[in-house]
Amino acid sequence: MAETFNAFVIEDVDGKPKGGFKQLTLADLPDNDVLVEVAYSTVNYKDGLAVSGKGRIARKLPMVAGIDLAGTVVESRSPAWKPGDKVVANGWGLSETQWGGYTRFQRLKPEWLTRLPDVFSLEEAMGIGTAGYTAALCVDALEKWGAVQPGGKEVLVTGAAGGVGSVAVALLAKRGYPVVASTGRPETHEYLRSLGAGGFIDRAALQEKGAPLQKERWAGGVDSVGGQTLVNALSQTVWGGAIAACGLAGSSDLPGTVLPHILRSVALLGVDSVMAPPDRRDAAWTRLARDLDKDLLKTMYEVQPFEALPDLASRILAGRIRGRVVVDVRG
Numbered sequence: 001m002a003e004t005f006n007a008f009v010i011e012d013v014d015g016k017p018k019g020g021f022k023q024l025t026l027a028d029l030p031d032n033d034v035l036v037e038v039a040y041s042t043v044n045y046k047d048g049l050a051v052s053g054k055g056r057i058a059r060k061l062p063m064v065a066g067i068d069l070a071g072t073v074v075e076s077r078s079p080a081w082k083p084g085d086k087v088v089a090n091g092w093g094l095s096e097t098q099w100g101g102y103t104r105f106q107r108l109k110p111e112w113l114t115r116l117p118d119v120f121s122l123e124e125a126m127g128i129g130t131a132g133y134t135a136a137l138c139v140d141a142l143e144k145w146g147a148v149q150p151g152g153k154e155v156l157v158t159g160a161a162g163g164v165g166s167v168a169v170a171l172l173a174k175r176g177y178p179v180v181a182s183t184g185r186p187e188t189h190e191y192l193r194s195l196g197a198g199g200f201i202d203r204a205a206l207q208e209k210g211a212p213l214q215k216e217r218w219a220g221g222v223d224s225v226g227g228q229t230l231v232n233a234l235s236q237t238v239w240g241g242a243i244a245a246c247g248l249a250g251s252s253d254l255p256g257t258v259l260p261h262i263l264r265s266v267a268l269l270g271v272d273s274v275m276a277p278p279d280r281r282d283a284a285w286t287r288l289a290r291d292l293d294k295d296l297l298k299t300m301y302e303v304q305p306f307e308a309l310p311d312l313a314s315r316i317l318a319g320r321i322r323g324r325v326v327v328d329v330r331g
């Protein structure tokens with residue numbers, strides 16, 4: 001085992017959080033029960049906020065950033081895990097209050113680990129990452145609500161060419177729901193069509209302030225944008241439909257009215273991946289293992305070296321990443 005290893009650490013510099021690469025030793029890691037040798041982490045939108053210092057993500061400093069990781073158990077003081085087990089961690093406060101995945105080694109609590117489904121490699125698991133696992137939670141929420149039907153009315157996905165959006169399009173299409181993808185990047189249409197999108201709506205059309213009740217179109221939706229986009233999605237949802245809201249890539253505002261909810265029984269289903277309990281995580285990973293075509297998954301992500309992280313963080317915040325980015329922390 002290497003004596004020192006590379007990690008991306010956010011520290012307090014003159015009262016401001018500042019991130020950079022730093023050499024750590026095992027003795028620097030938190031005293032949690034399971035030592036994991038990390039192979040890959042990823043760049044989610046939230047990581048972009050943390051790494052660039054543009055969002056209030058790290059709530060304790062110093063903080064090893066990275067909200068997810070995939071790796072192999074090296075040592076365990078918990079009977080739940082043994083050396084050699086392949087594991088994934090998503091959320092649980094990683095990069096906020098707990099040290100995260102941008103490191104070669106991390107010590108984690110046993111309950112934060114999910115067993116890697118057999119069908120996925122460590123690289124593929126991070127190709128999915130927190131964004132993809134959240135997309136699965138959103139589809140679970142829509143189905144549980146009874147909002148969507150195979151071959152039924154259209155289902156909207158906003159921020160469709162991003163991480164959550166890409167996986168949501170693929171999962172919804174696989175289940176036979178007619179998917180309409182919203183993006184501001186026409187050059188991604190072919191990619192989104194290959195994932196299963198049957199139609200497109202320009203993101204600008206969803207950003208204009210509209211009437212509180214608009215023509216009913218969507219049976220349901222997965223929204224990673226927030227703001228006026230989410231409000232319009234709700235205003236255009238059919239009686240009894242639902243929008244699963246998980247993101248704020250456009251805005252954290254909610255500048256709408258109660259009218260879609262009280263006159264059309266439209267539900268706003270909030271989805272949080274960070275503290276989702278194990279049964280929901282297991283259901284989401286089971287869905288991903290069952291419904292996410294591996295060949296399609298490979299077209300959704302790129303693998304980048306660790307040192308590219310600061311640049312990748314800027315790119316994701318600028319909306320310039322298509323699909324997902326896996327970070328190889330071994331390089």
Ligand SMILES: CCC(=O)SCCNC(=O)CCNC(=O)[C@H](O)C(C)(C)COP(=O)(O)OP(=O)(O)OC[C@H]1O[C@@H](n2cnc3c(N)ncnc32)[C@H](O)[C@@H]1OP(=O)(O)O
Binds near residue numbers: 045056096
């Ligand atoms: C993968 C998941 C994602 O991508 S989520 C999207 C990325 N997240 C963000 O952009 C959130 C960044 N955070 C913020 O902007 C601020 O911390 C927000 C949430 C607005 C709260 O700030 P502020 O209004 O100043 O309040 P505060 O810090 O005193 O906290 C108020 C209570 O809220 C809690 N809180 C804070 N952050 C979180 C969080 N991330 N998850 C869950 N709870 C959170 C605080 O603990 C506090 O609660 P309490 O009063 O201690 O009980």
Ligand SMILES: NC(=O)c1ccc[n+]([C@@H]2O[C@H](COP(=O)([O-])OP(=O)(O)OC[C@H]3O[C@@H](n4cnc5c(N)ncnc54)[C@H](O)[C@@H]3O)[C@@H](O)[C@H]2O)c1
Binds near residue numbers: 043044159184251
């Ligand atoms: N609730 C959760 O647990 C959870 C989990 C994962 C992601 N998220 C949130 O979901 C969102 C998406 O995450 P991601 O990792 O897929 O990010 P991403 O950057 O890969 O995807 C976001 C997409 O939204 C597009 N976009 C940006 N601004 C927009 C705007 N104003 N209008 C329309 N589209 C816009 C981008 O071009 C991009 O395609 C983020 O806000 C993230 O914080 C939340």
